[in-house]
Amino acid sequence: MIDDSLWFRPPPRPSQTPVAPPRPLIGMVSLTIDGQSVEVAASSTILEACRSIGVEIPTLCYLENLTPVNVCRICVVEVTGARVLVPACSRRVEPGMEIQTDSPRVALARRMVMEFLASSVDLSTAPQALEYARRYGARPERHGAAIETVEQPVKIDNDLYVRDYAKCILCYKCVEACGTDAQNTFAIAVAGRGFDARISTEADVPLPDSACVYCGNCIGVCPTGALMFRSEFEMRESGTWDESRQSKTDTICSYCGVGCTLTLHVQENRIVKVTSPMDVEVTHGNLCIKGRFGFEFVHDDPKEESSPVG
Amino acid sequence: MDLHFQGPEASAEERAAVDGVLRDQPAHRDLLLPALHAAQDRFGWVTPGALDYICRRLSVPPAEAHGVVTFYHLLSLEPMPAAMTHVCDDIACRVQGAERLCDELARRLGPEGEGGWKRSPCLGLCERAPAAVVIRAGAAPSAFAVAPASAEAIATEPEEDFTAFRRSVPREGGRLLHRIGRVDPSSLSGYLESGGYAGLRRAIEIGPAAVIGEVSASKLMGRGGAAFPTGRKWEAVARASARPHYVICNADESEPGTFKDRVLMEGDPFAVVEGMTIAGLATGSERGFLYIRGEYPLALRRMAAAIESARAGGWLGRDLQGSGLSFDIEIRRGAGAYICGEETALFNSIEGKRGEPRNKPPFPSEAGVFGKPTLVNNVETLVNIPLILRLGGEAYAKIGTSASTGPKLFCVSGHVERPGVYEVDFGATLGELIAMAGGVTGGRRLRAVLLGGAAGVFVGPDQLAMPLTFEGTRAAAATLGSGVILAFDDSTDLGDILLRIAAFFRDESCGQCVPCRVGTVRQAELLHRLRSGCLIGDLATELALLREIGQVMRDASICGLGQTASSAVESALTALELLAGPEPRS
Ligand SMILES: Cc1cc2nc3c(=O)[nH]c(=O)nc-3n(C[C@H](O)[C@H](O)[C@H](O)COP(=O)(O)O)c2cc1C
Ligand code: SF4
Ligand code: SF4
Ligand code: SF4
Ligand code: FES
Ligand code: FES
Numbered sequence: 001m002i003d004d005s006l007w008f009r010p011p012p013r014p015s016q017t018p019v020a021p022p023r024p025l026i027g028m029v030s031l032t033i034d035g036q037s038v039e040v041a042a043s044s045t046i047l048e049a050c051r052s053i054g055v056e057i058p059t060l061c062y063l064e065n066l067t068p069v070n071v072c073r074i075c076v077v078e079v080t081g082a083r084v085l086v087p088a089c090s091r092r093v094e095p096g097m098e099i100q101t102d103s104p105r106v107a108l109a110r111r112m113v114m115e116f117l118a119s120s121v122d123l124s125t126a127p128q129a130l131e132y133a134r135r136y137g138a139r140p141e142r143h144g145a146a147i148e149t150v151e152q153p154v155k156i157d158n159d160l161y162v163r164d165y166a167k168c169i170l171c172y173k174c175v176e177a178c179g180t181d182a183q184n185t186f187a188i189a190v191a192g193r194g195f196d197a198r199i200s201t202e203a204d205v206p207l208p209d210s211a212c213v214y215c216g217n218c219i220g221v222c223p224t225g226a227l228m229f230r231s232e233f234e235m236r237e238s239g240t241w242d243e244s245r246q247s248k249t250d251t252i253c254s255y256c257g258v259g260c261t262l263t264l265h266v267q268e269n270r271i272v273k274v275t276s277p278m279d280v281e282v283t284h285g286n287l288c289i290k291g292r293f294g295f296e297f298v299h300d301d302p303k304e305e306s307s308p309v310g
Numbered sequence: 311m312d313l314h315f316q317g318p319e320a321s322a323e324e325r326a327a328v329d330g331v332l333r334d335q336p337a338h339r340d341l342l343l344p345a346l347h348a349a350q351d352r353f354g355w356v357t358p359g360a361l362d363y364i365c366r367r368l369s370v371p372p373a374e375a376h377g378v379v380t381f382y383h384l385l386s387l388e389p390m391p392a393a394m395t396h397v398c399d400d401i402a403c404r405v406q407g408a409e410r411l412c413d414e415l416a417r418r419l420g421p422e423g424e425g426g427w428k429r430s431p432c433l434g435l436c437e438r439a440p441a442a443v444v445i446r447a448g449a450a451p452s453a454f455a456v457a458p459a460s461a462e463a464i465a466t467e468p469e470e471d472f473t474a475f476r477r478s479v480p481r482e483g484g485r486l487l488h489r490i491g492r493v494d495p496s497s498l499s500g501y502l503e504s505g506g507y508a509g510l511r512r513a514i515e516i517g518p519a520a521v522i523g524e525v526s527a528s529k530l531m532g533r534g535g536a537a538f539p540t541g542r543k544w545e546a547v548a549r550a551s552a553r554p555h556y557v558i559c560n561a562d563e564s565e566p567g568t569f570k571d572r573v574l575m576e577g578d579p580f581a582v583v584e585g586m587t588i589a590g591l592a593t594g595s596e597r598g599f600l601y602i603r604g605e606y607p608l609a610l611r612r613m614a615a616a617i618e619s620a621r622a623g624g625w626l627g628r629d630l631q632g633s634g635l636s637f638d639i640e641i642r643r644g645a646g647a648y649i650c651g652e653e654t655a656l657f658n659s660i661e662g663k664r665g666e667p668r669n670k671p672p673f674p675s676e677a678g679v680f681g682k683p684t685l686v687n688n689v690e691t692l693v694n695i696p697l698i699l700r701l702g703g704e705a706y707a708k709i710g711t712s713a714s715t716g717p718k719l720f721c722v723s724g725h726v727e728r729p730g731v732y733e734v735d736f737g738a739t740l741g742e743l744i745a746m747a748g749g750v751t752g753g754r755r756l757r758a759v760l761l762g763g764a765a766g767v768f769v770g771p772d773q774l775a776m777p778l779t780f781e782g783t784r785a786a787a788a789t790l791g792s793g794v795i796l797a798f799d800d801s802t803d804l805g806d807i808l809l810r811i812a813a814f815f816r817d818e819s820c821g822q823c824v825p826c827r828v829g830t831v832r833q834a835e836l837l838h839r840l841r842s843g844c845l846i847g848d849l850a851t852e853l854a855l856l857r858e859i860g861q862v863m864r865d866a867s868i869c870g871l872g873q874t875a876s877s878a879v880e881s882a883l884t885a886l887e888l889l890a891g892p893e894p895r896s
Contacts, residue, residue, distance in 0.1 A: 117824060146835075194827060200380075202375070
């Protein structure tokens with residue numbers, strides 16, 4: 001007879017509390033940034049490595065929640081041995097990299113990028129870009145006045161938000177937010193080519209005829225004010241927009257059970273705009289039409305009714 | 311994906327045109343460009359009904375499809391005349407009267423666009439300048455090149471006769487050009503009888519590793535412009551662990567002044583097929599793409615016919631010549647975008663996206679088309695492969711100089727007596743090539759040569775002794791680029807040529823990155839100021855600004871287009887001392 005008692009024997013008691021198998025060690029990489037040694041995870045970008053030691057890198061088309069498109073080129077840095085400058089926002093670190101973030105080539109590139117943008121785009125509602133233009137000494141007037149710009153009439157085709165592409169730096173953020181990075185609606189895309197490239201709906205139709213669902217996530221990521229709440233746009237037009245008199249209050253959206261965090265921007269006791277914090281797990285900055293635009297009911301003086309779209 | 315379609319319902323005709331290319335293939339996004347071509351070919355423009363139907367069938371968001379159509383110059387979203395003549399007004403054609411031709415067409419046919427004609431960048435027919443390509447839409451669409459073009463000549467399709475190719479290849483013989491104009495390009499047996507497929511036979515015999523060994527030993531460098539060692543590329547793709555692997559033949563040839571790839575495809579298409587097939591076997595790829603520019607109708611027909619015959623003869627498809635190996639080629643037609651010759655833009659174009667270059671790394675050998683390891687080689691590079699296998703890598707490496715091996719094709723055009731494709735062993739000087747082409751037209755004095763195309767540099771007549779090798783041009787701070795030698799005599803208005811080059815980059819920038827999108831426009835504007843004399847500040851200020859525009863484009867642009875967009879302009883100012891004289895030419 002086969003002694004199969006083995007099968008019934010309990011396993012020996014563990015001599016110590018079982019632990020999960022060790023996680024694979026995340027590889028670390030050492031490199032130097034402006035002469036300073038730094039060690040970061042191998043999966044880091046140059047931007048992350050710089051930030052980890054407090055070296056500031058300007059960015060315009062980069063956002064933590066979006067896939068890097070590396071198109072604005074304001075973030076370029078010099079890597080020893082590389083023929084051209086590299087975009088810090090998307091390039092991954094490599095062992096032994098030597099990075100210069102303030103070499104003359106880097107300074108010239110940043111100054112010219114801002115000079116190009118400032119000479120072709122209306123940056124008046126883009127505080128970050130204006131600050132970079134000042135910081136890097138851009139002098140757009142060197143290119144003269146008789147030059148091509150992206151000037152065009154503002155598109156006002158619905159009650160919720162306006163599109164002023166004369167202010168667009170073509171950072172692709174809105175396209176990404178409307179696409180696979182957040183909304184999956186694909187209402188807008190880049191159309192045309194070269195200097196004539198523009199953000200456009202299908203066949204350039206007005207928003208109400210497009211696939212847009214008015215989540216406003218594109219407004220949330222736009223760095224230039226090209227996409228703007230209709231309420232903000234109108235207050236700016238009439239000269240009543242005043243950020244110094246605005247307060248921001250975080251609350252939870254009351255429409256459904258998801259529980260998105262809303263940041264209410266309030267001026268003179270009226271909500272003038274709604275955003276959501278980028279770093280909140282629930283939303284990553286994204287909302288839907290109700291949370292983003294459905295705030296009129298809060299105001300006690302019922303304004304005249306208007307349909308949300310067009 | 312919950313897509314929103316709202317275009318007009320497609321008519322039976324629109325559906326038939328689109329279904330004709332999609333057939334029952336799986337509805338993948340990469341069929342977008344072929345489907346758009348089908349609509350354009352049928353109606354002369356991409357009608358709203360056809361576009362909506364394409365989006366539905368391929369599940370492409372309409373806004374993205376709109377973005378793709380508007381990227382390509384050969385696709386139109388507006389109604390256009392069914393027959394459109396694309397008239398080259400680029401460098402080589404300018405010096406042969408392209409502007410006069412445009413003026414005459416405007417007078418006879420009406421304004422550009424509605425008159426059924428349009429200006430175009432270089433059409434790759436520079437040896438027969440001025441050039442035009444006629445594209446006729448309809449139930450039986452047709453397309454043909456007319457060169458030299460005149461207002462009368464564009465009305466009729468020229469007879470096709472392969473011996474006419476001899477005109478484009480003035481010197482007989484050569485290792486790469488020997489069949490052109492002499493062996494019928496539509497005949498597989500003609501190809502076999504003239505030594506064709508000996509390279510592939512040997513490749514099957516010795517196996518992939520040994521093939522890569524031969525290519526590495528040959529020290530062949532890519533002929534597409536970047537001069538990267540071909541063996542290293544093949545090795546990297548062969549070794550990549552992700553599957554499948556792809557081979558792409560880059561036949562987008564749109565660098566102004568370049569026409570060698572067209573001549574190879576029109577005159578010796580089986581050699582291109584053979585080169586691609588060997589590349590497929592060596593890198594473990596079973597699928598190859600030939601990405602050919604949309605303005606090459608004859609090359610397209612010849613390549614399609616050659617692929618068909620090769621398949622029928624057992625030289626493509628499953629179990630090649632009983633070897634157990636498989637390889638097949640699919641043709642993808644470009645639609646009027648120079649940038650799609652940049653390899654990563656080419657991937658996006660094949661995938662049905664806008665032809666915007668990707669940031670590198672990752673390199674194509676790791677993540678190329680469809681995110682898979684991909685080998686991209688130029689047409690001329692691939693045509694050297696059968697030769698390498700026939701001769702052996704070591705023997706091939708003895709041709710030319712030690713750092714530039716093999717035969718090289720040069721596209722000689724402009725003010726020379728016999729423009730055409732010239733084959734020499736590496737080592738010949740610039741002066742020798744110009745002499746081969748019969749010297750400057752009418753015995754005039756040479757003023758300048760544009761080497762390497764619009765992305766290349768100008769050199770003066772003092773540089774005729776420069777050896778046209780990778781090392782020789784590098785030493786002279788010049789470039790071989792795609793093998794362009796465009797000669798200008800002393801009557802040439804070089805300022806006008808510079809403006810055309812600047813306009814080329816402005817028009818062809820994909821628009822993705824700021825340095826190139828805006829820089830190419832600012833550069834063109836500044837050159838116009840120099841020419842008109844309406845300077846901002848003094849000449850020194852303007853020239854300093856021009857150099858800074860050039861530097862940021864070179865340093866901070868994503869791809870080679872922006873990085874070289876200032877090179878010809880800057881070289882003209884330094885090498886030709888264009889503005890050093892008493893006043894800018896006007
Ligand atoms: C703007 C631009 C246009 C290009 N156009 C072409 C082209 O038309 N044909 C080509 O073979 N390579 C072209 N290239 C180079 C390709 O990116 C790539 O380097 C080449 O196809 C590799 O082939 P090779 O190694 O055989 O030269 C272009 C590059 C740039 C930056
Ligand atoms: S509001 Fe939402 S759906 Fe509409 S364009 Fe913006 S991101 Fe897309
Ligand atoms: S509209 Fe705003 S987010 Fe969109 S590309 Fe322009 S600047 Fe960027
Ligand atoms: S350099 Fe020019 S062509 Fe290349 S990615 Fe940038 S904008 Fe596009
Ligand atoms: S932030 Fe890196 S390229 Fe825009
Ligand atoms: S065909 Fe006209 S310049 Fe090349």
